[in-house]
Amino acid sequence: MTPAQLEGVLREVGAARYHNLHPLHHQMVSGALTRTQMQAWALNRYCYQAVIPRKDAMILARAEDPAFRAEWRKRIEDHDGDDGWSGGIARWLKLATGLGLDADAVKSERLALPATRFAVGAYLSFCTNRSLLEAVASSLTELFSPVIIGERVPAMLAKYDYVTEDILAYFKPRPVQASRDADFALAYVLEHATTPEKQQAVIDALVFKCDILWAMLDALDYAYGGKGHVPPGAFNPEER
Ligand SMILES: O=C(O)c1cc(C(=O)O)c2c(n1)C(=O)C(=O)c1cc(C(=O)O)[nH]c1-2
Secondary structure, X not given: OOHHHHHHHHHHHHHHHOHHHOHHHHHHHHOOOOHHHHHHHHHHHHHHHHHHHHHHHHHHHHOOOHHHHHHXXXXXXXXXXXXXXXXXXXXXXXXXXXXXXXXXXXXXXXOOOHHHXXXXXXXXXXXXXXXXXXXXXXXXXXXXXXXXXXXXXXXHHHHOOOOXXXXXXXXXXXXXXXXXXXXXXXXXXXXXXXXXXXXXXXXXXXXXXXXXHHHHHHHHHHHHOOOOOOOOOOOOHHHO
8 A cells, every 4th residue: 555545544444433423422412411421421531531641651662763752752741741730631630520520539540430441451551562653553543533522522512501611621722732643643654654564553553442432432321321230339420
């Protein structure tokens, strides 16, 4: 494949598998989620946010090119800020507490769904154990995140009276940051996936990452959707 063809395939993967196609996302933007479902989404998604700078540190540690590291470290700065609590993770915590959750409970991750923990752990270990090229490719879901954020934020503000712009401050810088990050990662992947095997590996990495995001929404839907099968020990407001 030429680099342009590979880019085309990667974009097709996103068009077919990204989590904006998940029924739970559709319910969220149509205004159909209960407050408990919204809280559960925020609480579980915190685990994903919290692992992102850790997996990026794994990628950094394995990159030999200083110019690559200088670019990639911006991702860690975006999420941790200068002091650990002035970046994206802190803003996600604000989102969670704005929805009525307790900050310490969210931070502890103890109330997250088992499947969330497994999915997030799988992402961290993928970026630790696979090739640098595959780890970089697995971040390429960010090519598609500006679209889902563009759907989610206006819909949440319009459809849920308890959601405010302040609560959703996390998302404000994300489309710009994600485009910067995804452009860099895509250029890296297109330059370094030089054999059919490597090209297949980066496609598979993006599929794997779409599956992580999909599995997280599946688990939320199963636990807090119509069936209401909340696993033992997981967030369950009715038990309080
Ligand atoms: O709101 C979303 O649906 C969404 C999706 C993704 C993604 O596609 O992985 C990320 C984010 N947000 C996000 O905020 C973020 O910081 C982020 C980092 C990464 C990554 O894999 O390095 N993905 C995402």
